[in-house]
Amino acid sequence: xxxxxxxxxxxxxxxxxxxxxxxxxxxxxxxxxxxxxxxxxxxxxxxxxxxxxxxxxxxxxxxxxxxxxxxxxxxxxxxxxxxxxxxxxxxxxxxxxxxxxxxxxxxxxxxxxxxxxxxxxxxxxxxxxxxxxxxxxxxxxxxxxxxxxxxxxxxxxxxxxxxxxxxxxxxxxxxxxxxxxxxxxxxxxxxxxxxxxxxxxxxxxxxxxxxxxxxxxxxxxxxxxxxxxxxxxxxxxxxxxxxxxxxxxxxxxxxxxxxxxxxxxxxxxxxxxxxxxxxxxxxxxxxxxxxxxx
Amino acid sequence: xxxxxxxxxxxxxxxxxxxxxxxxxxxxxxxxxxxxxxxxxxxxxxxxxxxxxxxxxxxxxxxxxxxxxxxxxxxxxxxxxxxxxxxxxxxxxxxxxxxxxxxxxxxxxxxxxxxxxxxxxxxxxxxxxxxxxxxxxxxxxxxxxxxxxxxxxxxxxxxxxxxxxxxxxxxxxxxxxxxxxxxxxxxxxxxxxxxxxxxxxxxxxxxxxxxxxxxxxxxxxxxxxxxxxxxxxxxxxxxxxxxxxxxxxxxxxxxxxxxxxxxxxxxxxxxxxxxxxxxxx
Numbered sequence: 270x271x272x273x274x275x276x277x278x279x280x281x282x283x284x285x286x287x288x289x290x291x292x293x294x295x296x297x298x299x300x301x302x303x304x305x306x307x308x309x310x311x312x313x314x315x316x317x318x319x320x321x322x323x324x325x326x327x328x329x330x331x332x333x334x335x336x337x338x339x340x341x342x343x344x345x346x347x348x349x350x351x352x353x354x355x356x357x358x359x360x361x362x363x364x365x366x367x368x369x370x371x372x373x374x375x376x377x378x379x380x381x382x383x384x385x386x387x388x389x390x391x392x393x394x395x396x397x398x399x400x401x402x403x404x405x406x407x408x409x410x411x412x413x414x415x416x417x418x419x420x421x422x423x424x425x426x427x428x429x430x431x432x433x434x435x436x437x438x439x440x441x442x443x444x445x446x447x448x449x450x451x452x453x454x455x456x457x458x459x460x461x462x463x464x465x466x467x468x469x470x471x472x473x474x475x476x477x478x479x480x481x482x483x484x485x486x487x488x489x490x491x492x493x494x495x496x497x498x499x500x501x502x503x504x505x506x507x508x509x510x511x512x513x514x515x516x517x518x519x520x521x522x523x524x525x526x527x528x529x530x531x532x533x534x535x536x537x538x539x540x541x542x543x544x545x546x547x548x549x550x551x552x553x554x555x556x557x558x559x560x561x562x563x
Numbered sequence: 564x565x566x567x568x569x570x571x572x573x574x575x576x577x578x579x580x581x582x583x584x585x586x587x588x589x590x591x592x593x594x595x596x597x598x599x600x601x602x603x604x605x606x607x608x609x610x611x612x613x614x615x616x617x618x619x620x621x622x623x624x625x626x627x628x629x630x631x632x633x634x635x636x637x638x639x640x641x642x643x644x645x646x647x648x649x650x651x652x653x654x655x656x657x658x659x660x661x662x663x664x665x666x667x668x669x670x671x672x673x674x675x676x677x678x679x680x681x682x683x684x685x686x687x688x689x690x691x692x693x694x695x696x697x698x699x700x701x702x703x704x705x706x707x708x709x710x711x712x713x714x715x716x717x718x719x720x721x722x723x724x725x726x727x728x729x730x731x732x733x734x735x736x737x738x739x740x741x742x743x744x745x746x747x748x749x750x751x752x753x754x755x756x757x758x759x760x761x762x763x764x765x766x767x768x769x770x771x772x773x774x775x776x777x778x779x780x781x782x783x784x785x786x787x788x789x790x791x792x793x794x795x796x797x798x799x800x801x802x803x804x805x806x807x808x809x810x811x812x813x814x815x816x817x818x819x820x821x822x823x824x825x826x827x828x829x830x831x832x833x834x835x836x837x838x839x840x841x842x843x844x
Contacts, residue, residue, distance in 0.1 A: 274737070275667040279747040283666065284674070287659035287718050294715035295681045298692035305692060312695055358586065361579050364570035369580060375830050376587045379594060382822040382833065384776035386794030387815045391597055394808065402596055405613045440590065441837060448838040458568045468570040476568070486841055497685050500778045504798065518687060525691050526783065535691050542688060 302542070305535035312531040323536035333537055335512055336520040337544075339427065340496050343516060344548070346431045347495025352488040355442030360476060362443065363450050364468045374447055377440035385437060389504035392433045396420050396505075421510050430514050433501045438494065442487045449483035450476055485556040492552065493545055517541050601625070601816045605809040624813035632803075632810065634817055636789070637796040644710055644792060645774040649767050652714040652721055656766070657759060659718065660725035661751060665737070675726070681719030682840075687779045694783050708784045709792075713774045720840045721766040728762040729755075768829065768836040775822060793818040 273279065306323055310316035327333045362373055380388060395402050398418035407415050419429045453476065461471045499518035502508060508515035508523070517537060524534035570576040600608050601624055603617045628634045663674050693712060694703070702708040732755070740750045781792050797818065800811045826833050 271667060273741050273745075273747050273750065274665060276747070277668075280662055280666050280668050282747070283658045283662035283751075287655040287722070288674075290655065290711060290715045291678070291681060291718050293696065294693055294712055295684065295689070295719075296677070298689035298696065299684070301692035301695075302689065305695070312698070358583065362583060363568050364576065365580055365583070366569065366576075373583055373587055374834075376590055378830075378834065378837075379823070379826065380590060381837070382772060382826045383594075383819050384778070384794045384822070386776070386778055386797050387597075387818050390797050390800075390811065390815055391593055394600075394812075395593060395596075400609045400613070402593075402613050409614070436590070436593070441841075444834055445838055445841050448834070467572070468568065468575075471568055483841075490841065493685055497687055499687055503782075521691070522779075522783075525694075531691055531695070538688055538691060545685075 299542070302535050302538050305532055306539045308532045310532045311529040312525075316532075319532070323532050324540070326533060327536050327540070332512065332515070332520055333517070333540075336515045336517045337541075339513075339515060340498065340517040340541075341544075342427070343431055343434070343498050344492045344496040347434065347491040348488055350431070351435050351439055351442055351495070352484070352491040355439050355487060355491075356446045356480075356484050358439075359443045359446035359450060360472050362447060363476070364472075374444065377443045379440065380437050381441045381444075383437075385500040386504060388433060388437050389501050392429075392436070392501075393420070393505050396429055420506055423510055423513055426506060426510060426514050430498070430501050430505060431495075433505070434495060434498055437501075438491065442491060445483055445487055446480060449480045453479050481556060485552065488556075489549065489552055492548060496541070496545065496548070597812060597815055597819075600809070601812040603809060603812075605807055608808050608812070621809075624807075624809035625817075627807060627810035628813040628817060632796070632800065632814065634793075634796065634814055637791055637793045638817065640706070640790060641775060641792045644706055644713075645771055648710050648713045648717075648774040649770045651710065652717050652770050653763055653766060655714070656718045656721035657725045657756065657763070658751065660722045660729055661755060663722065664726045664729045678719045678722045681716070682723065686716045690779060690783055693780070697784060703784055704786050704790070706785070706790050709777065709781055712780045712784070713770070713777055717766070717770045717773060720769060724762045724766050724769075724839055725759060728759060732758060764832060765836040765839055768825070768833055769840050771825070772822065772833075772837075 307318060307320055308316045309319045309323070358377075362370055365373070394400075396419040398404065398416075401419075403419065404416045407413055417425060419425050457475050457479075458471060461475060466474075497518045498516045499522065502514055502516050502519045503522070506514045508519050521534045521537050521541075524530045524537070570579065596613070599617060602620050602622070603611070604621050604623065607617065607621075659674075659678070662668075663671050663678070697703050697708045697712075702711075736754060737750060740754055745754075776794060777792070778794050781795050785791050785795065793814075797811070797814060800807075800814055
């Protein structure tokens with residue numbers, strides 16, 4: 270037995286393919302970012318070691334701080350508008366009749382299986398000034414004065430981008446929390462029912478404490494996901510009008526692949542990685558008091 | 564089964580049912596609108612009544628997408644890349660999972676933690692170094708690159724899913740196989756691999772969604788038109804075909820058809836795959 274399962278050659282044979290791929294395309298690139306960030310390079314013909322100059326330039330040029338605030342705004346929107354709202358919806362969905370519950374739960378997830386490319390194009394049409402369904406809807410309700418060209422109006426562009434991301438992943442969040450609730454033993458609810466508790470009380474004292482871990486996961490996924498919003502912006506606005514919807518990922522893409530400033534954009538990526546670590550630590554602090562037992 | 568956590572107050576339950584119903588409506592309506600518009604003439608999309616059903620089943624959009632724009636080629640590309648990615652990832656990550664759970668060596672725990680690390684990392688952040696690496700090995704504008712990248716980012720999750728299942732298999736089977744003089748490769752592929760049907764189904768679905776819908780790496784790594792995938796084909800569709808929005812809608816439906824069908828037929832498995840993957844984080 271040990272001859273086969275303990276042989277160094279066999280272990281190497283089984284680990285090598287996945288490990289090589291994983292290290293060269295996931296682990297090594299993370300560290301490589303910090304190295305490229307110290308160079309002035311277009312990635313092909315020349316590269317020059319400049320130390321921390323890219324980081325200085327980053328904050329002098331002003332694009333990055335602007336994009337960074339936009340992305341942090343999207344991250345906060347995702348925390349509340351997707352993670353927390355999704356949790357509430359999942360809680361409420363559990364109080365409905367079983368058949369309605371199943372239908373609702375299945376419907377919520379449909380956007381998540383679509384390609385984000387399709388979703389962005391679809392919402393581009395929904396927001397379309399002349400024939401988009403949103404403006405037609407306003408006409409229908411005699412609210413035509415609210416009509417606007419949603420994605421080029423500075424006061425609505427950002428929230429419109431945020432809503433597309435919300436439409437995409439809200440269902441996934443609801444599903445995660447819902448699955449978490451379903452894994453709570455039914456006996457808890459039956460016991461609570463004998464004690465005469467109502468839905469709001471069981472939600473507050475049984476469902477919520479036992480779902481805290483999964484809620485934390487949802488907050489992490491959505492906050493980080495919102496921070497790195499990219500395809501919606503790329504397809505719908507390209508960062509415009511002006512730089513109003515420019516997120517960090519869009520800026521990194523633009524600097525690296527349109528302006529060929531790979532060093533500078535790597536420095537941006539490096540800063541965002543550090544920011545994400547701070548965000549993760551914060552979320553962990555907020556959800557610190559863990560482990561409920563019944 | 565009766566739901567023990569049902570809201571007792573009828574009025575409250577009806578109000579909540581109604582409010583969540585509005586949410587379901589806003590979720591489903593854009594998808595419905597997408598399908599309906601793919602059967603409308605562009606002129607009708609732009610000027611006609613948006614809410615009703617189309618007055619005829621106009622198939623010209625599909626003709627435009629398939630014949631004029633050659634959507635079929637992108638469709639084939641997407642199918643091939645996705646299938647290869649799934650097969651490749653499943654094999655290498657079940658092997659890794661086997662080594663990390665069943666084989667006898669010192670650094671198993673550390674190996675597992677590193678794989679976990681990969682799940683937490685948002686993949687788009689390393690787009691620059693990955694692009695530079697692909698250029699160094701001359702794989703830019705080659706489908707192999709996108710297959711490798713998507714595989715690499717799904718190894719972590721797939722390994723977790725597989726190893727959770729592998730832990731529960733009794734050692735007797737392997738013992739018997741080794742007694743009979745079975746080598747490691749035959750032991751794994753003949754005896755262990757067939758046992759992994761349900762975790763493989765879960766990870767295949769997960770990898771399918773990631774690969775079929777992959778956007779940023781395809782955008783950066785695939786530049787020739789012949790090797791592009793469906794999500795990339797949608798970019799600039801309407802401007803290229805002279806504001807033919809109808810064709811765009813048809814192309815979007817073609818892009819979404821397989822994921823939606825898979826979800827409708829295997830909704831339980833899809834839900835399981837998505838929640839299992841998140842539970843690992």
